[in-house]
Amino acid sequence: MPHYDLVLIGTGSGNTILDERFDDLSIAVIERGAFGGTCLNRGCIPSKMFVHPAEVADAAAGGPRLGVRTSYDGADWPAIRDRVFAKINPLARGGKAYREEASHITVHTGTCRFTGDRTLVVDLEAGGSVEVTGDRVVIATGGRPVVPDIPGLDQVTVHTSDDVMHLESLPRRLGVVGGGYVGSELAHVFASYGSEVVQVDGSSVLLTTLDEDVSRLFTDAVRTQWDVRLEAELERVEPGPDGAMTLHLSDGSQAEVDVLLVAVGRRPNSDLLDLDTAGVQVDDKGLIMVDEHQRTTAQGVFALGDASSPEPLKHVANQDARVVQHNLLNPDDLVVSDHRFVPQAVFASPQVASVGLTEAEAREQGIDVAVATREYADTAHGWALVQEETGHFVKLLADRGTGRLVGAHLIGPQASVLVQPLIQAMSFDQPVVGLARGQYWIHPALTEVVENALVDLEAELGA
Secondary structure, three states, X not given: OOEEXXXXXXXXXXXXXXXXXXXXXXXXXXEOOXXXXXXXXXXXXXXXXXXXXXXXXXXXXXXXXXXXXXXXXXXXXXXXXXXXXXXXXXXXXXXXXXXXXXXXXXEEEXXXXXXXXXXXXXXXXXXXXXXXXXXEEEEOOOEEEOOOOOOOHHHOOEEOOOOHHHOOOXXXXXXXXXXXXXXXXXXXXXHHHOOXXXXXXXXXXXXXXXXXXXXXXHHHHHOOOOEEEEOOOEXXXXXXXHHOEEEEEOOOOEEEEOEEEEOOOEEEHHHHOOHHHHOOOEOOOOOEOOOOOOEOOOOOXXXXXXXXXXXXXXXXXXXXXXXXXXXXXXXXXXXXXXXXXXXXXXXXXXXXXXXXXXXXXXXXXXXXXXXXXXXXXXXXXXXXXXXXXXXXXXXEEEEOOOOEEEEEEEEOOOHHHHOHHHHHHHXXXXXXXXXXXXXXXXXXXXXXXXXXXXXXXXXXXXO
């Protein structure tokens, strides 16, 4: 039975742990899929490579509104798809080859499960199995899409975010079940390319975890781009001819689609590992329980990313990996994970970004909250971008008692970039007073909408 100083399970963010400081250790890397994990192969990177052509398509279609003689004549789906994966697939292969070339690293390709304390059996992709042990183990196995048990789903082809970007052709009619960021981003992509999209969700608005003002404006905006069916659940699916299907919804309506994408959430892959045999505990959602140092309940076993975090975001997994890396190298000088101010973004049209508490959450926590909202169109660059579109805004929340930001919510062009100085202010405990006037803001850059929102927030605080 081979024994290693370190066993790493999963090569998404977990793979970033291994640098030259680990060269004197014997290491086993176990991966059941492509190197790079969800983000590189099935998630944020390929999806954003699909988002960019969607933005180009929208710009071409919208040119005449600005006096530009452009038009949109459709998308070459295979060309777009092949461009994306021609870039991604070599990265995955190269990542694996790089680890295999290292003399101190052994790569095991296959699925694994614990059989005891820091002991695993790997069922190898090439056949057979191998049992390995390690002084320390890092679980970075990520998560996978959830497919609910709905009558008729077993009779049709169901796609998830794992495979929908590999479709052979652009669907004429696409059904999207789920109103979160994955479903909304992909609905935007396919609608921009020319598919007839119907998105179904049981809530009253899309993106329900975001600030209510953002969710409401986003929902109103995308309803002009595709068919949104809210407060309606998918009750059953009826197969039709040539792969088509009928979606029967709880509100009595129906939708005819050719391709069905289910995006109702994700679950951690912890249930595949027989964790109980290793003394690794999980919570009621299947998330591996970790302390502030990313240590599990089993001695010498760490976990990170989607396997242990309630926020399945790549930047969270990367932060977790940096903490685990440090703590593996410095067992007598442990650092802690900081998950206070985790930002998120939705790359649709309009774009959305947020960090911190929503207004409702702040009030529920009893915070005496000051609120300031500034529209993009109140600035020169913002006005130039939105033109006849209205409502894009920056909304800021501060605690009147401390004078600190507690939340920031943006909807409009470049929201995912504009939110960064607000994340910085919260992370470094900078008071609202001085954030606007204590620095230069380039005129007429779009960042002025953040500046003006901060000025308004200062006034709300009585500064």
